[in-house]
Amino acid sequence: xxxxxxxxxxxxxxxxxxxxxxxxxxxxxxxxxxxxxxxxxxxxxxxxxxxxxxxxxxxxxxxxxxxxxxxxxxxxxxxxxxxxxxxxxxxxxxxxxxxxxxxxxxxxxxxxxxxxxxxxxxxxxxxxxxxxxxxxxxxxxxxxxxxxxxxxxxxxxxxxxxxxxxxx
Amino acid sequence: xxxxxxxxxxxxxxxxxxxxxxxxxxxxxxxxxxxxxxxxxxxxxxxxxxxxxxxxxxxxxxxxxxxxxxxxxxxxxxxxxxxxxxxxxxxxxxxxxxxxxxxxxxxxxxxxxxxxxxxxxxxxxxxxxxxxxxxxxxxxxxxxxxxxxxxxxxxxxxxxxxxxxxxxxxxxxxxxxxxxxxxxxxxxxxxxxxxxxxxxxxxxxxxxxxxxxxxxxxxxxxxxxxxxxxxxxxxxxxxxxxxxxxxxxxxxxxxxxxxxxxxxxxxxxxxxxxxxxxxxxxxxxxxxxxxxxxxx
Numbered sequence: 139x140x141x142x143x144x145x146x147x148x149x150x151x152x153x154x155x156x157x158x159x160x161x162x163x164x165x166x167x168x169x170x171x172x173x174x175x176x177x178x179x180x181x182x183x184x185x186x187x188x189x190x191x192x193x194x195x196x197x198x199x200x201x202x203x204x205x206x207x208x209x210x211x212x213x214x215x216x217x218x219x220x221x222x223x224x225x226x227x228x229x230x231x232x233x234x235x236x237x238x239x240x241x242x243x244x245x246x247x248x249x250x251x252x253x254x255x256x257x258x259x260x261x262x263x264x265x266x267x268x269x270x271x272x273x274x275x276x277x278x279x280x281x282x283x284x285x286x287x288x289x290x291x292x293x294x295x296x297x298x299x300x301x302x303x304x305x306x
Numbered sequence: 307x308x309x310x311x312x313x314x315x316x317x318x319x320x321x322x323x324x325x326x327x328x329x330x331x332x333x334x335x336x337x338x339x340x341x342x343x344x345x346x347x348x349x350x351x352x353x354x355x356x357x358x359x360x361x362x363x364x365x366x367x368x369x370x371x372x373x374x375x376x377x378x379x380x381x382x383x384x385x386x387x388x389x390x391x392x393x394x395x396x397x398x399x400x401x402x403x404x405x406x407x408x409x410x411x412x413x414x415x416x417x418x419x420x421x422x423x424x425x426x427x428x429x430x431x432x433x434x435x436x437x438x439x440x441x442x443x444x445x446x447x448x449x450x451x452x453x454x455x456x457x458x459x460x461x462x463x464x465x466x467x468x469x470x471x472x473x474x475x476x477x478x479x480x481x482x483x484x485x486x487x488x489x490x491x492x493x494x495x496x497x498x499x500x501x502x503x504x505x506x507x508x509x510x511x512x513x514x515x516x517x518x519x520x521x522x523x524x525x526x527x528x529x530x531x532x533x534x535x536x537x538x539x540x541x542x543x544x545x546x547x548x549x550x551x552x553x554x555x556x557x558x559x560x561x562x563x564x565x566x567x568x569x570x571x572x573x574x575x576x577x578x579x580x581x582x583x584x585x586x587x588x589x590x591x592x593x594x595x596x597x598x599x600x601x602x
Contacts, residue, residue, distance in 0.1 A: 157314035180345035270409025
């Protein structure tokens with residue numbers, strides 16, 4: 139067993155972990171943060187994407203012991219106040235950027251990283267950056283549209299619903 | 307699935323990491339970014355008894371650029387390489403190749419040393435090290451040695467490294483002034499391992515080729531160098547030449563087939579990408595050498 143201490147969604151967490159415990163399982167099964175979804179456990183699907191020190195990574199390809207000293211944000215930490223939706227979440231909601239929702243936490247976390255680095259991505263940049271997240275039901279059009287709206291809102295557009303291409 | 311149980315070590319220095327490897331031998335595996343090893347462990351294709359995580363080892367992710375080379379610590383992440391303006395300037399073919407690796411979330415963790423030591427036959431970074439004949443500095447408890455990349459990759463996942471060594475750094479020679487380059491690959495979906503990748507450099511003097519290098523991945527169990535220089539040197543660039551040389555140098559390749567592509571398809575793709583790469587590298591070389599006199 140190893141003791142790890144890290145920051146999770148703004149709270150300090152200290153816990154004993156066994157080395158073989160994947161970070162994704164630690165978050166879900168031990169800490170109860172079940173918003174991080176586990177699809178493939180081999181890095182292919184992107185559902186388990188979280189922010190590690192601000193950067194999007196696969197939580198199924200890390201061990202819990204490796205987060206000692208790190209800052210982690212999961213989908214539970216995206217909302218500004220714990221109840222209202224973040225503009226990215228709101229945009230996914232308004233643009234039907236999800237159907238079953240299994241992949242959505244991963245898409246939202248990848249979008250957080252994308253927009254932090256590139257606040258005004260082109261459509262091809264959005265598609266390229268989200269190519270590591272798989273969705274099997276919504277299709278990708280509405281997801282790309284969601285990200286475009288989120289980018290626009292975060293840039294100060296602040297006009298919900300006006301995301302169907304008039305901003306070009 | 308879940309990985310089998312293992313003991314976890316996170317030494318603070320390469321000396322201690324090497325000491326542990328020497329003690330534990332093939333029971334232990336160094337862990338770099340984990341983007342290949344951890345999936346293999348999750349699938350129980352790898353079940354090391356000890357993992358030696360290099361994440362806390364000081365000084366393994368430094369990038370140093372000199373007049374002649376780019377040196378990267380083995381824990382330099384692919385994302386660090388991709389986003390480094392200094393690398394883009396000194397060795398743009400490396401930047402370009404790196405952007406083709408998987409997805410940005412994977413490149414965030416994946417490292418150059420891990421990619422080299424893992425030695426997937428379709429991987430981008432081994433291909434670049436072979437093309438440029440990088441030096442791979444390996445360290446073990448009793449010292450270091452510098453291994454030429456062209457003698458490093460034996461076969462799929464098999465390298466010159468022995469089980470007590472870790473990759474400490476990779477030194478890539480910079481491209482020469484005026485040297486044109488190209489990196490081309492074909493994958494069925496963005497982020498997949500490429501079916502075939504091609505990396506090339508060419509140099510032109512007075513409108514004729516004076517040097518050329520070309521390496522291909524995905525067509526054998528390790529990256530292969532193809533003898534393009536003997537076909538190109540002394541010739542003037544032309545689309546007909548690219549086609550002829552591409553056909554000649556890829557004709558002897560005998561890639562194996564798998565569920566992703568037949569061997570024949572891979573050879574055809576290698577031929578086509580070679581043609582495209584020669585054209586693109588030549589175009590860059592011409593742009594570089596055609597600059598007005600007095601401007602460098």
